[in-house]
Amino acid sequence: MTLENVLLVSSVLFAIGLYGALAKSNAIMILMSIEIMFNAVNIAAIAFSRFTVPAGLTDTPITVTQQAVQRALTGQMLSVFVITAAAAEVALGLALVIVVYRQRGTVDVTDLTEMSG
Amino acid sequence: MGPNFLDNAFFRNIYCNLSESDDVRCSGGGWLGDGLLPGGFEWLAFLITAILMAAILITLVLNASLVFIWAERRLLGRFQSRIGPNRWGPYGSLTPIADAVKTLFKEDIVPAAADRWVFNAAPVIMMVPSLMVLAVIPWGTGTFLADLNVGILFIIAITSLSTFAIVMAGWGSQNRYAMFGAMRAVALLISYEIPMAISLLGVLMIAGSLSLVSVVEAQNVPFILVQPLGFLVFFIASVAEINRAPFDVAEAESELGSGYHTDYSGMKFGLFINAEFTATILSSAVIVAVFLAGGRGWGFLPSQAWFILKMVPVLFFIVWTRASWPRLRIDQILSLAWKGLIILAFINVAVSAILSFIWPAPSTSELWLMAAINFGVLIVSVFAISSWFGSGPVSTPRMSHDEALPRPRPAGLSAGGDS
């Protein structure tokens, strides 16, 4: 379980999510693919926090301060904020999808073309 | 990440006998010689050992749920001035076995329009969160499957997985009323997760750690005394989370048939019922561990016996609650959660934060002082919240006397009579 292997998994998940977000015509399916992309980014952030040297430990001679110990988990903090923002985004996105369904009777994004052309 | 699993003697024996691990605690490889599996297969030894230990614990808990089914039915009988089941075995003690045999022989009906995979998978997935919680509970000193240092949060997260099984049951039946029942049950569950989690924050602040073993060790005074408001909120929220009376709108024979398990019959239905009873036992185990200093007691009994002894009054109380109160309506349940329990839980968190800021590492006498302050807060806040937000003993829609049921007018009487 090295950093490169975890980043490989993260990149593959991101690519799968990207394919779903671009190639699907159902709005809910697109939202699900965006969630997969969020997960891939979270995995990468946590892997970096686990495998790389934190910023407080790079100078010589190495002094391990309490602040460096806490700041080593900055990648996990990023993941916490990404999870929170993703939760808010999916809630609002689904509310919008339901409103569109009530107005138009469809959630197929290829049929919602009033603003194009 | 807490004590190593190899410190557990039973696990160590099995693991060292199976693998050729050169860990220093596996000196010699155990009584089977050098280890059964070849060199690179430590992961297989680990897997087999872990599965074996989990299987033993799950079997014990499932058998306990059978005993609890019998105990509950006898107790309900006594509460309702009747005898309860007494035909099978002495005092009806073989009734759960009779129930199981009856359920196994029932016809397993799957609706023609049902989504087969989802329909069949839902009862199984309902059992899983009920059983996963038992991994983190300290059943006595040194008796646990895993001492996660996020143990309390793990329990809350896993109990939130049962919403998925309910949604799958509702969808799998392809039945509008089952889906309505499922959505009501999910609304109930997610509403009560919040007071459950927030009430445990007070415990976290005093114990200083999310690990359940540390919480048990920090209870020189049991937390039911130090955090009475937290216990009250957590107890009500737990009873609601396991869909028991008085919160069992999902399974009662109400106006929507039987809710999300209307279309289930036979052993799948039995799995739903068994999942509920197992969840009851595990909720009471969590309450014992977190609030009743589970396993700690005087020395003449082993700590595992103390744990089970403390579970008995909690289970009795849960059955007593079922026997005493009528079923609440779904809007009453939701307003209890959002307007009552969440506010009480927040008050508890605020007071506990102030108290644990004043006394960061409380000794026993400071714990008693906290307990006294918290009891005062309990009485004041429960009365305040219930008088501001509550709506009386049983909230019925208020109708004026004239708008009530129309009085029948007998023909032939004078038209000038009053209404």
Added chain:
Amino acid sequence: MNGVEGSSVTDVAFWVVSAIAIAASIMVVTLRDIFRAALFLALSFLAVAGLYILLRAEFLAVVQILVYVGAISILIVFAIVLVRDMPGGGKDNHLKVVAATVAALLGALAIFVSYNSDFTNLDALESSNADVAAALTGTYDLDASNAVGDEYEDQIAVAPPEGAEGTEIGIFSNSTGSIGGLFIRDFVLPFEAVSVLLLAAMIGALALLRQRGEES
């Protein structure tokens, strides 16, 4: 899992969990039936939570289960139930080939960059420096004698002397406490901003979905 850290158990577990996550995600984007896709999405979230546990981020793993599987998946399923009777389900639009190409190219680029970059490795540093090793994996002492100031950030962690009991708050073994500390010290402004964001999202969702009487 102190006894088997770095051994074959975590490697096997890592590949199994990653395979489940990737397979479930592929099922999400290729299935026609939206409800099944939502179920596989929940499975992929669970697998990613398992991956977080392997990466020593236990708090984040349970937060992932609590938020993603317990709330977001249920929300997606509710939306699917409310907008049912869609004949197309999860059909693809006309950009399928282009999307596959773009996704494959981006994934390949990311993999190439990650394999050819030179990351400073924490495990290598740990094996060469006793203080770092103590801070990372378990017990260390906060040595106040050579602190340069009174703030928490100036206290220096050293390996505890022989036979003495240090404090077990290594970098990864108390991630909950460290995340809490970061929330109130270094990341207090994003914390408050995120709470305002959640409030705005709640109000927005409620405002969008209010019934106005004559609508269905």
